[in-house]
Amino acid sequence: MSTVLVANGPNLSRLGTREPEKYGSTSYDELAAHAMQWGSDLGLEVVMRQSDDEAELVAWMHEAVDNGWDVVLNPAAFTHYSYALRDACALVTSAGRRLIEVHLTNPHAREEFRHTSVISGVATGTIAGLGIDSYRLGLEAIAATAS
Numbered sequence: 001m002s003t004v005l006v007a008n009g010p011n012l013s014r015l016g017t018r019e020p021e022k023y024g025s026t027s028y029d030e031l032a033a034h035a036m037q038w039g040s041d042l043g044l045e046v047v048m049r050q051s052d053d054e055a056e057l058v059a060w061m062h063e064a065v066d067n068g069w070d071v072v073l074n075p076a077a078f079t080h081y082s083y084a085l086r087d088a089c090a091l092v093t094s095a096g097r098r099l100i101e102v103h104l105t106n107p108h109a110r111e112e113f114r115h116t117s118v119i120s121g122v123a124t125g126t127i128a129g130l131g132i133d134s135y136r137l138g139l140e141a142i143a144a145t146a147s
């Protein structure tokens with residue numbers, strides 16, 4: 001069974017209570033349960049993680065490369081400025097693994113600083129603006145081309 005790391009950046013542990021009018025009322029634990037179920041329905045093993053720490057996210061991208069995992073990544077605020085995470089994501093895709101960047105909201109419809117993603121240029125693809133369905137569609141994209 002192919003393994004997918006679903007990695008989440010800063011403040012996403014607060015889903016459910018964090019600006020619910022933007023990010024929805026689903027908690028992080030509920031999102032994790034959905035992601036596990038979606039993965040299992042698609043024949044994927046999901047490893048779900050969240051960190052507020054850039055270094056930890058970078059280390060997880062290295063782990064994905066070493067283990068041959070595909071990645072669904074919500075980089076959260078790191079999307080907009082973390083060149084370290086971008087370079088780690090480039091390691092994933094240049095190793096031939098898929099990395100789908102996902103966002104709950106549509107950053108392009110929000111503040112100007114959110115219009116830039118330093119991750120998109122090295123991602124396999126990006127899905128944004130569909131709430132938690134962005135994650136489901138990210139997993140589907142990986143399942144459709146699983147290797």
Ligand code: DQA
Pocket residue numbers: 010011012074075076077078079102103104105106107114
């Ligand atoms: C986000 C969008 C980012 O701009 C923001 O910093 C987040 C969440 C999203 O899922 O919509 O933390 O990645």
